[in-house]
Amino acid sequence: xxxxxxxxxxxxxxxxxxxxxxxxxxxxxxxxxxxxxxxxxxxxxxxxxxxxxxxxxxxxxxxxxxxxxxxxxxxxxxxxxxxxxxxxxxxxxxxxxxxxxxxxxxxxxxxxxxxxxxxxxxxxxxxxxxxxxxxxxxxxxxxxxxxxxxxxxxxxxxxxxxxxxxxxxxxxxxxxxxxxxxxxxxxxxxxxxxxxxxxxxxxxxxxxxxxxxxxxxxxxxxxxxxxxxxxxxxxxxxxxxxxxxxxxxxxxxxxxxxxxxxxxxxxxxxxxxxxxx
Amino acid sequence: xxxxxxxxxxxxxxxxxxxxxxxxxxxxxxxxxxxxxxxxxxxxxxxxxxxxxxxxxxxxxxxxxxxxxxxxxxxxxxxxxxxxxxxxxxxxxxxxxxxxxxxxxxxxxxxxxxxxxxxxxxxxxxxxxxxxxxxxxxxxxxxxxxxxxxxxxxxxxxxxxxxxxxxxxxxxxxxxxxxxxxxxxxxxxxxxxxxxxxxxxxxxxxxxxxxxxxxxxxxxxxxxxxxxxxxxxxxxxxxxxxxxxxxxxxxxxxxxxxxxxxxxxxxxxxxxxxxxxxxxxxxxxxxxxxxxxxxxxxxxxxxxxxxxxxxxxxxxxxxxxxxxxxxxxx
Amino acid sequence: xxxxxxxxxxxxxxxxxxxxxxxxxxxxxxxxxxxxxxxxxxxxxxxxxxxxxxxxxxxxxxxxxxxxxxxxxxxxxxxxxxxxxxxxxxxxxxxxxxxx
Numbered sequence: 001x002x003x004x005x006x007x008x009x010x011x012x013x014x015x016x017x018x019x020x021x022x023x024x025x026x027x028x029x030x031x032x033x034x035x036x037x038x039x040x041x042x043x044x045x046x047x048x049x050x051x052x053x054x055x056x057x058x059x060x061x062x063x064x065x066x067x068x069x070x071x072x073x074x075x076x077x078x079x080x081x082x083x084x085x086x087x088x089x090x091x092x093x094x095x096x097x098x099x100x101x102x103x104x105x106x107x108x109x110x111x112x113x114x115x116x117x118x119x120x121x122x123x124x125x126x127x128x129x130x131x132x133x134x135x136x137x138x139x140x141x142x143x144x145x146x147x148x149x150x151x152x153x154x155x156x157x158x159x160x161x162x163x164x165x166x167x168x169x170x171x172x173x174x175x176x177x178x179x180x181x182x183x184x185x186x187x188x189x190x191x192x193x194x195x196x197x198x199x200x201x202x203x204x205x206x207x208x209x210x211x212x213x214x215x216x217x218x219x220x221x222x223x224x225x226x227x228x229x230x231x232x233x234x235x236x237x238x239x240x241x242x243x244x245x246x247x248x249x250x251x252x253x254x255x256x257x258x259x260x261x262x263x264x265x266x267x268x269x270x271x272x273x274x275x276x277x
Numbered sequence: 278x279x280x281x282x283x284x285x286x287x288x289x290x291x292x293x294x295x296x297x298x299x300x301x302x303x304x305x306x307x308x309x310x311x312x313x314x315x316x317x318x319x320x321x322x323x324x325x326x327x328x329x330x331x332x333x334x335x336x337x338x339x340x341x342x343x344x345x346x347x348x349x350x351x352x353x354x355x356x357x358x359x360x361x362x363x364x365x366x367x368x369x370x371x372x373x374x375x376x377x378x379x380x381x382x383x384x385x386x387x388x389x390x391x392x393x394x395x396x397x398x399x400x401x402x403x404x405x406x407x408x409x410x411x412x413x414x415x416x417x418x419x420x421x422x423x424x425x426x427x428x429x430x431x432x433x434x435x436x437x438x439x440x441x442x443x444x445x446x447x448x449x450x451x452x453x454x455x456x457x458x459x460x461x462x463x464x465x466x467x468x469x470x471x472x473x474x475x476x477x478x479x480x481x482x483x484x485x486x487x488x489x490x491x492x493x494x495x496x497x498x499x500x501x502x503x504x505x506x507x508x509x510x511x512x513x514x515x516x517x518x519x520x521x522x523x524x525x526x527x528x529x530x531x532x533x534x535x536x537x538x539x540x541x542x543x544x545x546x547x548x549x550x551x552x553x554x555x556x557x558x559x560x561x562x563x564x565x566x567x568x569x570x571x572x573x574x575x576x577x578x579x580x581x582x583x584x585x586x587x588x589x590x591x592x593x594x595x596x597x598x599x600x601x602x603x604x605x606x607x
Numbered sequence: 608x609x610x611x612x613x614x615x616x617x618x619x620x621x622x623x624x625x626x627x628x629x630x631x632x633x634x635x636x637x638x639x640x641x642x643x644x645x646x647x648x649x650x651x652x653x654x655x656x657x658x659x660x661x662x663x664x665x666x667x668x669x670x671x672x673x674x675x676x677x678x679x680x681x682x683x684x685x686x687x688x689x690x691x692x693x694x695x696x697x698x699x700x701x702x703x704x705x706x707x
Contacts, residue, residue, distance in 0.1 A: 059353075066360060069344045070575060073583025074618070075337065075367055075374075076639055076650040082364035083653050086357060093353050109353050134586045183645060190596060191589025198585070268409050269351040276466045277352040277409075277459070314674065368654055375638040378620060384640060385617040441637070587617060590642035597643060 030094065030169035034161050038102050042159050048103035049122070051163060052112065053216070053250055054151070055095035056123035059113055060258070061144060062088040063265055064131055073134055080180060084141070087173040094166045101162075114269035118259045124216060125249040126209040128258040132202070135188050135195070139202035142181035143210065146226045149174040150219035182230045189234025200236050207239045216250050305506055310436035313379040321505050324498070325435055326382045327396075328507060333373035334391045334398035338572050340366045342406040343415055351409060358455050359412060365452065369445045376437040392577035400558060401488050403566030404480070410463060410473035411481070416456015418478075418485035418523070424449050425519045426489065429509035438507075457526065464531055471531075478527070479535045486550075487558040489516040495555070520548050619668055621647040623655050626663035633665050641666075 038044060065085035072078040096109035105111070126144060131137050152174060155167035188199040214220050224238075231238045247253035269277075297316040304311055311317055344363045350356035374384045390396035401419055406412065427449065430442040463470040490496055490512040502508040510518075520539075527534050538551035560566065618640040624633035636655050641647035647666040656664065 062360075063348060066347045066356075069347055069360075069363055070340050071579045071582070073579070073586035074640070075371055076641065076654065077583075078340075078367040079364055079371070079657070080649065080653045082360060082367070083657060086360055086364070089353065089357050089360065093357070096353075113353050114351070134583070180649060183649065187590045187593040187642070187646075188586070191591075191593040192585070194585050195589030195592075264348050268349050272351065272467065272469060274467050275351070275470050276462055277350075277355050364657075368657070371639060371654055372637055378638060388617075587642075590646065591618060594643040594646075 030165050031162060034165045036101055036162055039159055039161070044102045044104075047160050047163065048099050050155075051095045051099040051102070053122040054148075055092045055099060055112065056121045056249075057127050057144075057148065058088040058092035058095065059265075060121070060123045060127040060261065062086075062092060063261055064127070064137075067131055068137070084177050084180065087170075087177065091166065091170050091173070094169075095163075098160075098162050098166065102160075110269065114266045115273075118254055118262055119252050121249070121254065121258060121262070122252065123249050123258075124209070124212055125247070125253075125255050125258075126206070126212065128249070128255060128261055130257055132205075133198055134184075135198040135202040136205060138181050138184040138188065139199070139206045141177060142185050142230065143206050143213070143223065143227070145174050145177035145181060146223045147213045147217065147219050149178055150222040151217040154217075178226070182226070185230050185236070186234040189231070189236040196235065199234065203231060203236055204239060212248050212250075215248060305434050308432075308434075308506070310439060311434050312436045320501070321507070322380050324502060324505070325438065325507055326377055326380050328502070329373055329377040329380070329438055330382065330387045330390070331397050331399075333370045333377060333387070334396060335402065336366045336370035336373060337391075338398045338402045338576060339419075340370075341572055341575055342402055342404070342568075343412055345406055346409055346412050349409070350412075355409075355412075355459065362416075362452050362455065365448050369448070372441040372444060373438075376435075376441045379437045380435075388580060392573060392580055394564065394573055397562060399488060400561040400566065401484050402572060403561050403568045404484050405568055407480070408473045408477060410460070410470070410477040413456045413459035413463065413474065414477040414481045416452050416454075417460060417526070418456075418481050419488065420449050420453040420456060421523060422485050422488045422519050424453060425515050425522070429515075432506075432509060434506035457530070460530055460532075474530075475532050478532045482535050483553050483557075484561075486516055486519070486553045487555075487561075489513075489519065491555060491558065517547055520550050524548055618642045618646075619670070621651075621666045622669050622672060623647075623651045624665040624667075625651075625655055625661035627660060628662055633663065638669060 038047065062085045065081050065088070068081045069078065072081055092113070093109050096107075096112045099112065100107040100109070126140060129136075129140065149171065152167040152170045156164055156171060158164040158167065185199060185203075188195040190196070210220075210223065213223070227238055249258075269275075293316060298318065301311070301315070301317055301321075304315070311321075340363050343359060343366075347356060347360050347363060350359050374387060377387060378384060387396065391398070401422075406415070424446060427442050427446050431439055431446055433439040433442065460474050463474050493499060493511045493513045496512055499508060499511055503511070524534065524539070524541075536551045538549060540549055541547075542549045561569070564570075619642075620638055621641055622638050623636050625636050626633045639647065639650050639654055641650050644666065648664060651664045651666050655661070
């Protein structure tokens with residue numbers, strides 16, 4: 001490699017227009033060759049609502065994962081958590097784009113992410129809860145990714161080809177997220193007295209939110225099967241019949257934690273509404 | 278664990294037979310690579326460990342100034358780019374710690390040195406990021422300077438370090454481009470955005486020039502490092518390259534570099550430029566920069582707060598191994 | 608590994624080998640720390656293949672690799688007592704692997 005042509009030598013093997021590196025861990029366009037026309041038998045409003053809710057779930061979860069940056073328990077986990085965050089951010093962007101295509105607003109992804117208030121967000125409340133300790137973040141990730149995986153598996157057969165393609169791509173990512181979280185729940189549940197105590201507390205905190213998830217998408221059988229398997233391997237107990245949570249983020253009914261999360265997420269964009277980035 | 282350099286199979290006592298030193302010198306002279314299990318002089322090993330560790334620490338501490346902006350990035354595209362970039366920096370830190378470990382260093386020990394303030398990292402990361410334009414300017418200046426520094430290191434005499442640098446440089450080139458592209462976009466935006474960019478340029482220019490280290494006549498270890506081909510160019514030479522490279526980019530962008538002495542020198546075929554405030558560099562390096570305390574404190578907090586997690590994983594692994602052994606014995 | 612040792616030393620070191628694409632050998636790309644084999648594979652995926660560099664990964668505890676020395680006749684080494692080897696080649700994936 002020649003020192004004198006720094007950029008030329010660095011550019012070798014890279015197509016200049018290839019900016020995909022920053023869009024997550026996958027390089028294939030999941031929508032390549034997929035028609036964006038909305039099939040006639042699909043209810044546009046329903047499809048848009050579905051995309052928006054799933055995008056909000058992913059964006060808010062990615063934001064919480066981003067908060068772990070420079071704070072993870074080990075450097076290798078920095079990389080892993082960022083990978084999961086980037087996958088979810090990628091899902092959010094595809095889903096917002098689809099929403100904009102079908103809801104008649106022709107809104108871009110940033111219109112949804114940056115210029116709606118907390119009341120208009122449709123993410124489940126579980127996603128917006130603060131990160132807590134690593135045990136809580138892993139318990140939440142396990143529940144969230146198991147539930148979202150079941151949801152995406154169903155959506156891979158959606159009548160809308162775009163949503164079906166997004167879901168098919170997401171299934172692979174979520175399978176990995178679930179695996180990552182499950183391994184950590186087992187390690188922490190089995191590890192030391194302290195980690196066991198923290199992990200059990202985390203499971204107990206997350207369990208009451210299952211009701212909200214199942215109301216949004218019924219996946220009781222799949223999710224509980226995973227949770228039983230993992231908690232058993234981890235030596236943890238799963239609360240028997242978790243009570244339903246009081247409200248649902250799907251109705252715009254959020255905890256006090258969403259507004260500050262969005263205030264941070266939207267701060268720069270809203271300070272410069274005329275700007276381009 | 279607890280493997281030492283000696284156990285790692287790279288004995289490097291300076292009372293070794295003379296043919297060892299001869300073979301080492303020959304390898305360097307022929308521009309070949311020294312590999313982990315080769316004999317090497319103790320000074321070479323120590324210098325390399327220090328350089329590679331400082332480089333690794335810089336990547337890890339360098340996540341902080343930009344990492345602050347991932348949650349606030351003003352578009353989802355910028356958010357994804359920045360998230361991926363900061364993740365890359367964690368990866369680069371890991372590649373480098375990995376290279377340092379081939380020299381018999383232990384990552385836990387290097388981490389301790391960092392969080393106890395006993396080992397340095399690049400002075401540049403002790404400056405604060407005050408607006409989103411800083412993200413762009415860090416990509417353009419800081420990653421640009423890093424590339425100037427690091428591309429020659431792809432030919433460093435120590436194999437694992439050189440190979441780590443190849444991988445890192447390829448990824449860094451994207452980092453620099455994303456920064457420049459962000460600034461170009463901002464310069465096409467509103468007046469407020471253009472002001473943000475110029476302000477960030479003003480704040481980061483001189484600290485970026487300082488990244489190349491003290492001037493050559495005040496850089497006592499440079500000559501030996503260059504003889505060992507650990508370093509390939511002097512600090513001042515690299516600094517000049519950076520200035521020559523950056524000036525036309527600044528013109529194209531439409532920003533002013535804050536140096537009244539900066540001008541093209543036809544005769545020498547390069548730019549003349551002002552002298553950085555070396556007293557400031559000394560202050561920042563010795564711990565008295567604007568953010569030194571915060572940066573190290575954050576790293577220490579993450580390490581300490583993560584201890585129970587790392588211990589739990591190790592305990593689980595030990596239990597699993599014991600269970601497997603028991604199972605096998607039955 | 609005793610508790611105090613685990614506290615000080617952190618997780619053990621693993622070497623990582625990546626098959627860049629079908630038809631190629633696994634090539635050593637570097638190392639990482641992990642508590643167990645499963646975690647090492649997860650970390651290897653995230654760290655060394657996050658730009659889609661590989662189709663298959665191997666990880667092995669560094670201390671389980673036996674290595675030759677530069678010169679086996681070298682009197683300085685006692686090959687039978689010398690089983691620890693760390694990193695022979697950090698990164699040597701062929702140029703035709705995309706996105707590297």
